[in-house]
Amino acid sequence: MKKTIALVLALMLVLALFAGCNNGGGTATPSEAPATQAPATKAPATQAPGSNETPAPVEEDEGPYHLAAGKYEKDANGFPVEKYEYYPTPLCDNDYILTDWTTCYTPQYIPEGGWAEIPTWQKYREYTGVHIEYDLVDSANRSENFSVLLASDDLDDLMDSAASFYKQGTMKNGIEDGYFANFYDYIDYLPNYMWEINNRAQFNKNVMGKVFYDKTTIPVLYGLVCNPCSAMGYFLRQDWLDELGLGQAGDYKTYDDLHKVVTAFKVNESNNPYNQGEIFPFFIMSVVETYQGIFFSGMDITVYTASMMYPRVIDGKVEFCGSTEDDREAMTLLSTWYAEGLISPNFHSFESGSDYDAGQHTDGVGCNLMTVSQVVQSERQCNNPNAHWEPITRTKRTEDQVIKYGYAKAADDFSYASCCVSAKCNNIPLACSWIDWGFSDFGSDFTSWGPEGICWEYNDQGERRLTDWCVNHEATASWIMCIYAYSGLSNCCLYYNYRSNYTDDGVRTVAIYEALRLKDYKGEYDWPTAVNFDDEEREENTAIFADLNTYFTENYGAFIDGSKPMAEWDSYVQGLYDFGLSDVVENYQAAYDRLQARDL
Numbered sequence: 001m002k003k004t005i006a007l008v009l010a011l012m013l014v015l016a017l018f019a020g021c022n023n024g025g026g027t028a029t030p031s032e033a034p035a036t037q038a039p040a041t042k043a044p045a046t047q048a049p050g051s052n053e054t055p056a057p058v059e060e061d062e063g064p065y066h067l068a069a070g071k072y073e074k075d076a077n078g079f080p081v082e083k084y085e086y087y088p089t090p091l092c093d094n095d096y097i098l099t100d101w102t103t104c105y106t107p108q109y110i111p112e113g114g115w116a117e118i119p120t121w122q123k124y125r126e127y128t129g130v131h132i133e134y135d136l137v138d139s140a141n142r143s144e145n146f147s148v149l150l151a152s153d154d155l156d157d158l159m160d161s162a163a164s165f166y167k168q169g170t171m172k173n174g175i176e177d178g179y180f181a182n183f184y185d186y187i188d189y190l191p192n193y194m195w196e197i198n199n200r201a202q203f204n205k206n207v208m209g210k211v212f213y214d215k216t217t218i219p220v221l222y223g224l225v226c227n228p229c230s231a232m233g234y235f236l237r238q239d240w241l242d243e244l245g246l247g248q249a250g251d252y253k254t255y256d257d258l259h260k261v262v263t264a265f266k267v268n269e270s271n272n273p274y275n276q277g278e279i280f281p282f283f284i285m286s287v288v289e290t291y292q293g294i295f296f297s298g299m300d301i302t303v304y305t306a307s308m309m310y311p312r313v314i315d316g317k318v319e320f321c322g323s324t325e326d327d328r329e330a331m332t333l334l335s336t337w338y339a340e341g342l343i344s345p346n347f348h349s350f351e352s353g354s355d356y357d358a359g360q361h362t363d364g365v366g367c368n369l370m371t372v373s374q375v376v377q378s379e380r381q382c383n384n385p386n387a388h389w390e391p392i393t394r395t396k397r398t399e400d401q402v403i404k405y406g407y408a409k410a411a412d413d414f415s416y417a418s419c420c421v422s423a424k425c426n427n428i429p430l431a432c433s434w435i436d437w438g439f440s441d442f443g444s445d446f447t448s449w450g451p452e453g454i455c456w457e458y459n460d461q462g463e464r465r466l467t468d469w470c471v472n473h474e475a476t477a478s479w480i481m482c483i484y485a486y487s488g489l490s491n492c493c494l495y496y497n498y499r500s501n502y503t504d505d506g507v508r509t510v511a512i513y514e515a516l517r518l519k520d521y522k523g524e525y526d527w528p529t530a531v532n533f534d535d536e537e538r539e540e541n542t543a544i545f546a547d548l549n550t551y552f553t554e555n556y557g558a559f560i561d562g563s564k565p566m567a568e569w570d571s572y573v574q575g576l577y578d579f580g581l582s583d584v585v586e587n588y589q590a591a592y593d594r595l596q597a598r599d600l
Helices: 002-019 119-128 139-151 171-176 183-189 191-201 206-211 238-244 255-269 325-339 372-381 428-437 441-449 477-484 507-516 535-559 566-578 581-597
Strands: 096-104 130-138 158-160 221-225 232-237 311-314 317-320 367-371 389-391 414-421 456-458 464-466
Touching: 096 139, 096 428, 119 130, 119 428, 119 441, 130 139, 130 428, 158 428, 183 191, 183 428, 191 206, 191 221, 191 428, 206 221, 232 238, 232 255, 232 372, 238 255, 255 325, 255 367, 317 581, 325 535, 325 566, 367 372, 372 389, 372 507, 389 507, 414 428, 535 566, 535 581, 566 581
Parallel strands: 096 130, 096 158
Antiparallel strands: 158 414, 221 414, 232 367, 232 389, 311 317, 456 464
């Protein structure tokens, strides 16, 4: 019935689209560029990644198909025990055709011959044996185009980002209504994807709940990043550490350690030739933490003064950041540092995304909160030519502490991309295998970088570096690589997210990311993103938060500057419960318990 109603609506929409088709609507074939395309951008000559060799001849062992099902070992829970490698054997020998509904956000840089002219995708076809016919839809028209395809029940075999456009219910409804295949039914053809999911689930409790709708339903495959890491962290002025003989930034691991070093900065770097006045060396934003896992994950909380929005779970019990004894400790630290002149009295004006003078460019800050991409620019803009920032790891209470909260959200395993397979695809096992190829070790490397000689090459030391063509391209390296390699925005793959930094200068940025990354984080206290509320719970939470958040924002941050003394902490917490926090916690607890009862 849904399909019938949708078809009637779509026929009306199709007529409207045809009437305006000269205004840029429609899709592009492999040999036809989108309507928005500009003149060509020519790529350098290419060869296979790291090698001039082509794949070895394929032995006929199972007809034209060479898929993974039945060829790998599983553990007791049915997950692959190791990654599966397809290369050099292609997935098929018959040049099978699959269609792929996808997009490009910078179509003006696609070569004149269209997507099929790009050497990366020519080589991809050679490696997999699969011919892809791309429906390259303009990004601005995707929602409208998807509605037409869905209503006419004419989805492409592969549908990139379909989950973002399907509005007829849950994605499980899309399976039940016959639009999408259930990946669970073809799980044996996804050894690399399922190995990645199982491996990451050991460190991120949100992974299984995102991929599995229930224990027998996987509607969507989501893209993954190779090395998940927060893009933001705290940095120390390494040149000041050198000047004062205080070692390396990475040596400062605890709150006590950091207090000592910022105090030393306050005493020794105030009134230097570049600031000529008192400095406030520890920088915080007006809301303190703009993102989870930046500074107070070592206290198992997020200090965010603008909204009471961060729950956590300890031993199965739900609590809210802003109301715990850990918050008391964090506010005691901040109020003490503020009273000691380590935090600027103007911190209330330091808002994310706005232009302000917090002292980082006038030698007034020695411990700064920055995104990784800001570091080099900050050094160049500083009036001290010796300015040099180095990252500190996530600060802890004690050096041997295991951080259990906050980092997973800051370093999500998933990219923005996803993919569904049409239930009407004539070869779903091959379509699943083609996706899985991009999650193999060889496939991930190839799809992330493309062939050697276009966007990258080896330097004299055998290290991978971006080519001059890529670095100097009008589109910028980040965007041109989304054409000549996979895009983390639209292609479901295992995506190397640091790749645009592979220049002689940029590899420092890669090293910073690695320094900030918590490699063994498991997030035992993190709130699972797969939790769902029923309508009654959702409505009650919304009603309570209307007043609760007003009380929270007026009081929580006031402890920092002493306008509300720490002696009033208990009465502040009681006020949270007077405004209904206990009812919110009860709803969150019930929803969390339901999730725990799910058998994934």
